[in-house]
Every structure is written in C-alpha cells, then in structure tokens.
Amino acid sequence: MADDQVTLTIDDQTVSVPKGTKVVDAAKSVGIEIPVFCYHEKLGPLGCCRMCLVEVEKMPKLMTACTMDVGPDMVVKTTTPKVEKAQKGVLEFTLLNHPLDCPVCDKGGECPLQNNTFKYGPGDTRMDFHRAENLKAGPLSPVITLDRERCIACQRCTRYSEVIEQDNALVMHNRGFNNEVGTFNNEPYDTRFSGNVIDICPVGALTNSQFRFKARTWDLTNSDTLCAHCGCNCNMTLGVRTNKFMRIEARPNDLVDDGWICDKARWGYDFLESKNRLVEARTVPDNGTMVFSSPTTQDAAVRTAEAIKKIVDEHGPESVGFIGSPYGTNEELYLYQKLFRLGFGTNNIDHKTYADSPGLPIDHYDVSEIETADLVLVIASDPTEELPILDLRIKKVVTRHGVKLAVLNDQATLMDKYAHLSLRYNIGSDAGVFAALTAAISGEGMADIKTTGIKADQLKSLVEMLRASKKVTLIYNSSALTGQSVAVLKQLMAMIKNIPSIECGAIPAVPHTNAVGAMDMGILPDYYPGGVPVADGEAIQQTWGETAPTQPGLSAMEMIRKAESGELKALLVYRANPVVDFPGGKQVEEALKKLDLLVVHDMFETETAKLAHILLPSNGPGVDDGTTTNIGGRVQFRKGGLKTAHPPDWKIISLMANTVSEEGDGINYITSFSVTDEIAKNVPGYAEISKKSIKKEGMTRVSSASINATGAVSKESSPPKPEALKLRIANYLFAHNTILDATSTLAHHFKPSIVHMHASDAKKLKLKNEDDVVVVSGDTQVSAQVEISNRCNPGGVVLPNISDEQGVWGLANSRDSVTWVEIRKV
C-alpha cells in the first residue's frame, strides 16, 4: 500500500521501503552498504557504536543510520568527505584498545571489524599510549571462549540475551572503559541458545571453543544444510576441511528459524565422528539365512532383499514389516515404503507408537504464521525442550508483537511464564479437556470436567480468548497425548474453524526432525503417501499399480506383538531404536529376539542393532543429501557435507528394490533429487516440490485434508493400586543418548534422573525433596530423585527422559492409555 511505503533518496538512488524501516536497511535493500557494528536487524536499533554515521540533507549533524527511520523525501548521503572522515574517526576510537590479533584470531576472514577497517578505516592510529590489557581468552562457558581484549562493547551479545533469549544471562558489567561482557558472578553462560552470540559478535571476542584454532575460515568448505535434530529444521552451515567436521553456524531463514539455531545444532554434531557409528555392514553367520561375515553394504542389501522376499514367499507378505524413522529424509522413507508395499506386498509399515493420522481439518500453518496470529494456543507441547527455535519465536511474538499466548498442558513448561492463560490438566485427561472445550465452543454448555483438573471458569476464559481472536495458531504435540485423544483434538480444531470470525491453522509439533515427512511419505500402516487411506483402492492402484496392497497393515506396536507371538517373521528397522524408545523396554527386546530375520539399517550400534542378523550402515545427516518437511510443512533440502565412499541410503534402498523387482523393472536414480522428482509425481501435496522450487527458502507442501477423525473420549483408567500415580514422560533437549554420547561437547548439559511430583502426593507417600526413589511399573524400575514442584497436578508424576540408559519408556506398556507407576523409596 502506498501509505505504508516511504520513498527517499540514498546516494542519488531512489528507494521505496515500508514505513518504519531504518535507513541502514533501506540502503541495504538497494545494495548500498552502510557499515555497522552494534546494529543487527533482529535486535533492533541501539546506536552505541557510531559506525553507521551518514549525512542527511537539512540535518545539521551526521546521523546514525541504524536508529533513524526513513522519512519521505529524505536525502541521505553515505560517501561524502564528511562521512568518510567520521568513519575514520570512529574506527580509530574503536580500535584504540583492540589488540592486533588478526593473524591468530578465529574471526579473521569473516570479521566485520577487520572488514570495516580495511574499507573505511584510517590505516593508522595516533594512540601512543599503552593499550588497555584485559582477559585474553577465557571460558565464558564450556563451549564459548571470551577474549575481552577484542571486545568493542557493541552489546550485540548482551542484547541478544535480553531481546531474543530473554533471560538476561549475559550482561554488560561496569561502565565506560571498564565496560565488559559477563555473567552473574562469572557463572558459565550455558543457556540453550548461547552459541548465537558467536555468530553475531562482530569481532573475535566470542568464539566457538570447539572450532578454536582448527582452521582458517577461508579454508573451509561450507555446506548450506539443515539441522537434523528436531522438527524445526533450522538452516545452518556445516563447515568442513579436509573432509573433517569443523563447525556449525546459523544460516538465517526467517521462514524457518528467524536467524538462529539452538546449541544442540551448534555443538550436537559430534555424532558424525562418534565411536558408536556403524561403519561396516555385518551379518551374523549362524543365523542360517546368512552366509558371509563381512560383506559390503551392497552385498548385505541384496541379501536383505532376498531374505525378506524368501520369507514373504514362504509365509506371506503379512509376515514381514518395516519400522521406519521420523528422522529419515523424505526420499529415504518414500523409497522404503515403496519397497515394502510394492516389493514385498505389505502395509506393515510404521514409524511411531503414538496415535496420529495425516491431515488436518484446518490449515497446516507454516511456522511464520505465528507472527501474524493474534492468539497462539500451545497444546501438550514443550517447545523449549522439543522444538527450541519455536520457543524463541513464541517469546518474540508475545513480548514484541502483542500476540496472546494460551497454554494447555499437563506439565509446566517455560512457556507458562509468557502465557496470558496457562491451564494444567491432569495427566491422561487430554481427551476429556478437548471434548469439553469443543462442547463449550459449540454452545452445548460445559461438559463434565471434574476429573480433568481444569476448572469451569478457566475453560471459559480460554473459550473467550479464542472467540476474541481473529487468527489462531494452534501448536500441538500429538506424541505427548494419550490414547486416541488426537482425534478428539482434531474435532476441536474443526469446531474452532466453525467460529465464523476466526481464521485458524495448526502446526503439528511432534519433536522429531521429519515427523511430518514420515506421515506424508506414508510410513503408516493405513495410509499411502500423501494421506491416501489404504481403503481408497482406486486412487492407490492408479498411482501404485494393480498389485499395491490395500489391506491395512500392522502398526509398530502390533508388529512388536506379532513378533512376540511368532506371526511376524522378518522386520527391517530403519534408524529407530525400539528397544529404548518404544513402550515396553525388555519386552520389546524379547520380541525382537524371536524374529527369524531382524535387519537394522542405522548410523549407530544401538541397543536394537545389537540384536540384528543383518546390519546395514547408514550415512545419515551431514553426509547424505535429501529433503525433510518441517513442522510448518516446509520442505527443504538437507545437503550433505562430508564425503564417503559408502553408498547413501537412497541407493541402498533402491538396490534392495531392484533386487526384488521383476527383471528390468528397476529404477536407477541418479541423485537424491531423482527420488524427489518421483515424490512430486506420486505424492499428493508434493507436486510443486523440486530441486529448484525449494532452493532458496524451501517451499510448503500442500497438506492433505483429514479423513473425518472419530475418537471418543475413553473412560479414565483407574489406578491399579491406590498409591499409584499417572506417568508423564517429558522431553529434555540435551538428553544423553546415541546422538549426544558420553564424549559430547554438550555433556555439561546432561542431567540426573528426576521425578517431579506434587507436594500433596509427596506427603501421602512420605517423600521429600532429593529422596532417592525408583519409579516402578510392572517389573521395570527407573531410578530417580524426588523433586517436589508444581510441574504437574496431584495424582501424577513427570519424569523427563534424560538418557537412553535411564530407560523411561520401559515403564510404559503401550500408548493406548496412561501408564500408572508406583514411587518407592530406596
């Protein structure tokens, strides 16, 4: 709109930008560089360094371009002699106490101070005095090095801490010449997002301790890639030198990450060189099926395909199955489901143990839609621990854009602090709450909510908040819901959509990297790719041919059960670790042991891999190319970086497919993008996705409409024993597992096992803070320490999953209903 545009002249160029734009950004938009130090577009103006001085007609003094809004008909000059003199002067001052460190400084080659000095600096100094001496290089945290001598006190890092992470953990101490960056009492600055200060520091004061002195920045081969740790799919740059991992930096993509990454991205890639990596294919010789002990991966893949095929021929297609991973790429998952459906004729395909189905009754919102909503409703999701970058985005819109935040969860999260309304339901009461909310919105009056832990007036406030909003973004984590309540939640969504004044969309916030992609690619027993139900025979045969199976297959948990009973003979597990991550623990292990053939295709020697008859190594992120679909439905390219002679997964899978396909039927893909192209052809919603279309900032795929979800609120289960409590397993970002192993750079974040309980339950059980207890369910026990808190309502406990070793999932029997546990003092 013309009203919101301002036209001005910068260096004789006419520039038209939205009202409120700073002169420095307006100049940038037409390729005119105004040097800055303290200014950063995500932090907003401060005006402390004076690097950005420009001349503005009719203004007597030089102005700071970073603090000045554009004005109509403004005439700005950035290269006049007056400006140049000022720039020289400012730089001379900035450099007064700066050491001549460039030859030994990690920032060298990508340092704004170095660059600005070369371009605009005085070339000499009149400083004859002794320079101030200060801390040279000390740990600001176990992963960040601070060099106070290099600091130019621009305050970018401390303002990041204040404005973005909003914890004010990093601050400026003292004043004037003694101004210095620091923390409270010199405690380590080790927050979840601390590493971003390294990227934004315009000098070499804050550097990555892991990368220190490893390479000169200009010697790095940088690969534009994505983080593979969670469903945010933040953009990052992977720096490699001589085929060795060097470092990770943020690569801003506003639509995805808003310019930041969390510390798990920056320092969570030690796994690339982990000792636990599977490097060679292996077969277990005495398994009967297998003949060689150290085959090549190609051989092992061919054997795998033949062996599974043989079992299919002998016992029928329902005797084999595939458990995939929400961490695989779209290409890998697509090929695997195709192999199992068309190659082996089975729909025994799954990737999860909780209930969910593809499609939404409302729009699937892209992450950036959070910014334009006026209400964000977070349901059962803990963004801070599960999808960290979402935490920053939500904080931003709430504190700076006036967006309202409502939280509906069974556990306390850090979001509560920012929420205008935060409702805590009893563990396991999710379906009841959703149903009550649906009834309240539809005007059917308040359903019975006595047992949910939420009061009628609280629910009413939430309904009022909803009704008062124009645009609602719903963020929900179906993997934190119990039983079939996700279906009830979808009915609630449909109901919200019915309020005529509301525009509404949802972001499915399952934490895993490609959870959305795994659903889209049909890693489900009852849906083909693109959310096509197996019952839709016609559509399926059209795309997948006459032989494509149309009977629903077994879910992952059913496959485990059928393995136990002997009905399932062969299982291929791809980048999943059911022994640790599936409900059942030991039982899962026993079941898998009964299989005639267990193939594990993974990057690591996991607990499940130990049981395998055939092991196929997977290169995984950092090496293999592929696309993933983030929580906002945005498909992006995750490029490899490190090179290996070992074949990528998509090749291994297509080799298996070609092995079992009829003569001449095989397809030879040239790159991962050949598979992407096939996905575009065969998967509804992905038609527009191609190498080209996703190149710059990715592209959202079209979400499938949800098949009318029916989910009744099941009766609340009653405690097996009066003192039993309901268990909620929570996520912890820096859990100690295969990805962050004992040697991880992030090991200082590992936590002990803690069980959070309400004071009233603790009193009943005669427990106090720090008591050592075991959390017991059946014959599984998990050790923990008691922490009395308001993390959940009375009647339940929250147990964060802090490590693989802790084995929390062993406590659960299934996800069909809530798990009851006993807490026993030891």
Next chain:
Amino acid sequence: MFAFSKEAEKKIEKILKKYPEGRKRSALLPLLTLVQRQERHVNPDAMREIGRRLDLSPAYVQSVCSFYTMYSNKPVGKYLILFCINISCQLNGCDELLAHTAKKLNIEIGGTTEDMKFTLHREECLAACSGGPMMRINDTFYENLTAEKIDQILGSLD
C-alpha cells in the same frame, strides 16, 4: 545468606507500591540502595534476592549495580567520602586536597581505614561545580573545601 532488615522490608513494601503492575523492575535502584545502606556494600546473595523479588536475572541486577559508583562490591566504611575530581573542582585544586585527605586518613585512594570508619573514593562531577572543590560524605555535600576545613569535618564525624 542475605536478608533485608525489618525496617528495610517496610520500606520495600512502600517502594513497590509506587510502581504500576508489571513495572516492578523500576524498584531496582531503590532496593540496591537499601542493601548498600544496610550492608555498606552489595554482595551476590543480595543481588540474587533482589532479582527474585523483582523478577530480574541476577546478572541483570549485577550489571546495574556495577554501573553505578554508589554501590560497592566490598564493604565501605561508615563514612563514604566521594571526592570530586572533575574539571571545576580540579581547577580549584582538588588534587592536593584529595592527597591531603588520603594522607590524613592514612589510606590509599579507594581504600578504607582499618577501623572501617572511612572510605575514600574519587568521583566525577557531583553537580556542585560552583562550590568546588567539593566532596560528598554519605548524603551530605561539603563545598569550598580547604585543608583545614577537611580536617575539621573529618574530626567532627564519629
């Protein structure tokens, strides 16, 4: 461990009432002042306590505390002397008077007497330039100083 005295608690109650809902961080300087008066310095425990009450990070409290020279991180004497060394006072000979004061108290500038009675600090302009040279002792300004006057003032404090 740090705890506010009873009187301080009463004052805090009053101070907090001055600021509207959601703006209690404005009480930071008054609370720091209370601590400084009570303990004659502000230690990390007190900063933590203030942070807890005002919903501020302890780092933020420390940042503000270290910015202002009227808060100190180690205990100061019963009488804190802030001696102006800025331009007007300097032109009127503050340097000699400051040296004189230090000698008289037998301490370095920035130091505290052994009996914890006096602490002597340099200070920038205290906005009493017309009366320079000047110093501030606790809450009182003493202007148009001479060596004799200083001796007399110091002698009169107990």
